[in-house]
C-alpha cells in the first residue's frame with residue numbers, strides 16, 4: 153500500500169520527513185507531512201525563521217531546516233493541507249507533546265481527556281489536552297496540544313472527544 | 319436537520335416564516351431556498367418523475383438539472399433549489415408536467431403575465447420596487463451598450479472585470495445569484511497556491527475580497543440575472559425579474575463555470591443521491607445537513623474536500639470510494655479524513671443505491687483494471703445519502719449558441735469552445751475563462767479570468783496604458799504557468815496545449831480564407 157492508494161503515509165515516506173532523535177531531544181520541532189508536488193507554499197511564507205522553504209518552483213515539496221526551527225508552531229495553522237505538526241519530546245519524563253490543527257466544533261477544553269488517533273484513524277490511546285490556541289490570526293484553524301506517552305509522539309495525529317465522534 | 323455549531327461558518331438566518339407543503343404547515347427561514355427549507359424539515363422528495371412516477375429530490379442545487387421542480391403558489395415547474403422561500407408559500411409536490419391554465423391567468427395576456435406571477439429565481443432575492451408594470455411593457459427592455467460584458471460572477475468573471483477595470487475599461491458583470499462569488503461562496507477550506515493567489519485564505523472569503531476590489535473600479539454587478547442568449551453581434555439577452563432585457567457589448571467574457579456530472583447506476587435517481595456541489599451548498603450556504611451518514615463517490619479533490627466538510631458539519635462519512643486504483647486528489651486532503659477515521663477505498667465502484675422512496679443502502683464492489691466488478695467483493699453500506707463527486711463539465715452553451723467553434727477535449731472535462739491562449743473564441747470579441755473553458759480550479763480560474771479581461775479590454779479599442787497591460791499580462795501568464803507546471807497540472811496543461819494548437823490552426827485557416835476572398839475580389 154502507498155499513500156496514493158489508501159491516503160496514509162507509510163514508514164518509508166515518514167522516515168524521510170522526521171527530525172533526528174537527537175534534534176527531538178533538544179526541543180520542540182516541526183514535522184511537515186507533505187510529500188507531493190502540489191502548487192502551494194503558505195508554510196514557507198508563514199515561518200519567520202525561514203525554516204521551511206519551497207525552493208524555486210511552487211510545486212516543490214517543502215524542505216525543512218530542523219536546526220533553524222524553534223517549534224514556535226506558527227506554520228501549523230497556516231497550512232491549508234493541515235499537514236504540519238509540532239512535536240516536543242525534549243522533556244525529562246516519559247511524556248511528549250503533539251501540537252495539531254483541529255478544525256472541528258466545539259473545541260476541547262484544557263485538561264480534557266481525549267482518545268488519540270493515528271494517521272488512519274486507528275485508536276492509539278489516551279491523552280490530556282494541555283493547550284488550545286485559537287487566535288484571530290489563526291483564522292479558524294485552532295491548534296490543540298496533547299500530552300501523549302513519549303513513544304506515541306510520531307503516531308498521534310488526531311483525536312476524538314470521548315463524548316463525541318472525531 | 320440544521321447545523322447549529324460549525325467550526326468555520328456562522329449562519330445568519332432570516333426571520334422564521336411559515337409555509338405549506340402539500341397542505342401541511344411547516345416553518346423555514348426567510349432568504350433560504352425552498353428546497354433547503356423542505357430538506358431541513360426532513361422531506362426529500364420534491365416531485366415524481368413524469369412517466370414512471372419515481373420520487374425525485376434535488377441533485378445540483380444550482381439551478382442546472384431540473385430535478386427539483388415543484389408547484390409553488392399554483393405555478394408549476396419552479397426551480398426550488400434557487401428560489402427563495404417566502405412567507406405563506408403554498409408548495410406542492412409535482413407529479414406531472416404541470417398545468418399552466420390552473421394559474422388563473424388568462425391566456426391572452428401571454429407569457430409576461432405568467433412571468434409576473436412566477437416566483438423569481440435567484441437566492442435571497444429582493445423585490446425591485448421601481449419596476450413598471452409588465453403589462454405596459456411587453457417587449458424586452460434595452461439596457462443599452464457596455465464596453466465589456468462579463469457573464470458569471472465567480473472567481474474567473476470577477477477577475478476579468480478587475481483586470482479590465484484596472485485599465486479603465488468599464489464592465490457589467492451578470493450573475494444569476496444574489497451574491498457574487500460563484501462556487502467560492504461554499505468553500506470553507508483554505509486555498510492552496512501562493513500568497514498572490516490568495517493561498518491560505520478560505521474560499522468563502524476570497525469572493526468578498528474580489529468584490530471589494532471591484533467596488534473601486536468602473537464595474538457594475540447585475541445580480542439575480544440570467545443570461546439566456548448570446549447573439550453573433552455580441553448582443554446578450556438577459557432574464558431579470560421574469561422579464562427579458564437586452565445588452566450589447568464591444569467584448570464579452572464568458573465565465574459561466576461548470577455543471578456536475580451524474581453517474582448512472584440502479585437507484586441513482588433516488589432522493590438522497592446528491593451532487594457534491596449540492597451537498598456543499600446545502601451545508602455551507604443554508605446550514606442544513608444532507609443526511610446522517612454519507613457515502614462519497616470519487617476521491618478527487620472535490621470528493622475529499624466535501625467529505626471533510628461533512629465531518630465538520632457533524633455528518634458521518636461511511637467511506638470515500640474511487641474507481642481508479644489511486645486517489646486523484648491531493649494526499650493532504652485525503653490525510654485529513656483518513657485520520658478522522660474515514661476509509662478511502664480505491665478500485666471500488668458503486669453498484670446500486672437502494673431504498674423505498676429514499677436512499678437507505680448503497681452497494682459497493684471492488685473493480686479490476688478493466689472496471690469489471692470482482693465477484694464476492696460486494697460491501698453494503700447503511701447510508702441515507704450518496705454524494706457524487708465524479709467530475710464537472712464546462713458550461714459552454716452560451717458560446718455554442720453564439721456560434722463559437724467547439725471541440726471535445728477529455729483533459730478539459732468534455733465539450734469546450736475553442737479558444738487561444740488569449741482566451742478568445744472563434745467569435746471575435748468573445749472570450750471564455752475559468753471552468754467554462756476547461757475544468758481546473760479557482761486559482762487558475764482567477765488568473766485565466768484576468769488574462770481574458772486584459773485581452774477583452776484591448777478589444778474594446780479605447781487607448782490603454784500599454785505598460786500596465788503588459789506587466790499585468792506577464793504576471794498572470796507566469797502565475798498560470800507555475801500553477802500548471804506540477805504533476806497535478808499535467809492534465810489541464812495537456813488539454814490547454816491541444817486547445818491552443820487547434821485555435822491556432824483555425825485562425826490560420828480563417829486568415830487563408832480571407833486572403834483567398836481578397837484575391838477573388840481583386
Ligand SMILES: Cc1cc2nc3c(=O)[nH]c(=O)nc-3n(C[C@H](O)[C@H](O)[C@H](O)COP(=O)(O)OP(=O)(O)OC[C@H]3O[C@@H](n4cnc5c(N)ncnc54)[C@H](O)[C@@H]3O)c2cc1C
Pocket residue numbers: 469470471472473474475492493494495499500501502505507508509510543544545546573574575576594595598619620623624713716751752753754758759760761762763
Ligand atoms: C467542492 C469544491 C472544492 C473546490 N476546491 C478548490 C480548491 O481548494 N482550490 C481551488 O483553487 N479550486 C477549488 N475548486 C474549484 C473552483 O471552485 C472552481 O474551479 C472555480 O469556482 C471556477 O470558477 P469560475 O469563475 O470559472 O466558475 P464558478 O465559480 O462556477 O462561477 C460561475 C458563475 O457564473 C454563474 N452563471 C453561469 N451561467 C450563467 C448565466 N447564463 N447567466 C448568469 N450567470 C451565470 C454561476 O451561477 C456562477 O455564479 C473547488 C470546487 C468545488 C466544487
Ligand code: SF4
Pocket residue numbers: 181182198199200201202203204220221222223224225226227228238
Ligand atoms: S514551528 Fe515555527 S520555526 Fe518551526 S517551521 Fe514552523 S513557523 Fe518555522
Ligand code: SF4
Pocket residue numbers: 184185186192193194195196214230231232233234235236650
Ligand atoms: S502549506 Fe502545507 S500543504 Fe502547502 S506546501 Fe506547505 S506543508 Fe504542503
Ligand code: FES
Pocket residue numbers: 375376377378379380381382383384385386387397398399400
Ligand atoms: S435545478 Fe434544482 S436541483 Fe438541479
